[in-house]
Amino acid sequence: MSTDRTRPDLDDTTVEALGKLSEALEVVEHARGLLYGFHRLTGTADLAVQEAVELFRKGGHAELADDLERDLVGRNVIADRWTFQIIEDYDAGYWTTFRAFDERARTELSDGDRHVFEARMKQRERTSGHPRHEAGPALDD
Structure with missing residues (x-):
């Protein structure tokens, strides 16, 4: 990594491209966080439905409780998948590939320096x- 984070050795277009790729990665990281939120919220809802099932049973509504338990509790949120599987697929495919390209671009073009644009x-x-x-670490005052 360079001692000058502004990388004066790089042309403006390359720095802009690195910045744009970094910006895109930040959006992907945000999307990934939203997936984890989706995962947690869906799981919380499923647990609440399980509690509702027990309360319906206790209240004498066995048929409704049975139908909820059979058709909704533990249901796949999309074909063949619970939310953790969606996250695993996202991580193993898109997210990992995206991060690898970001690292490759930084390695090949800026000796691994991050946030040159910034x-x-x-x-x-x-x-x-x-x-x-103050300029701070690796920036000249």
Whole structure:
């Protein structure tokens, strides 16, 4: 990794492309987090339905309880899959491939440096010498 995170050795178009790929990866990471939220919320709902089943039984509504238990509790959310399987497929396929391309681009073009675009933006937008606008690690004041 370079000692100057702004990578003056790289042309602006390459830095912009690295920044755009990094931006896209951030969106994919957010999407992945939403999948985990989907997984947790769906699981929470399933557990609540199980509680409702028991309460319906206790309240004398055995047929409704039986139907809920048979047709909804433990049901696949999409064909052949529970939510954990959707996450596993996403992770093993799209997410892993995306991260590998991001790493490849950074390795091949910026010696592995991350956030070069942002480092340049920070240098452009901060007020040099002003308190709380320090350059920070691997950026020149």
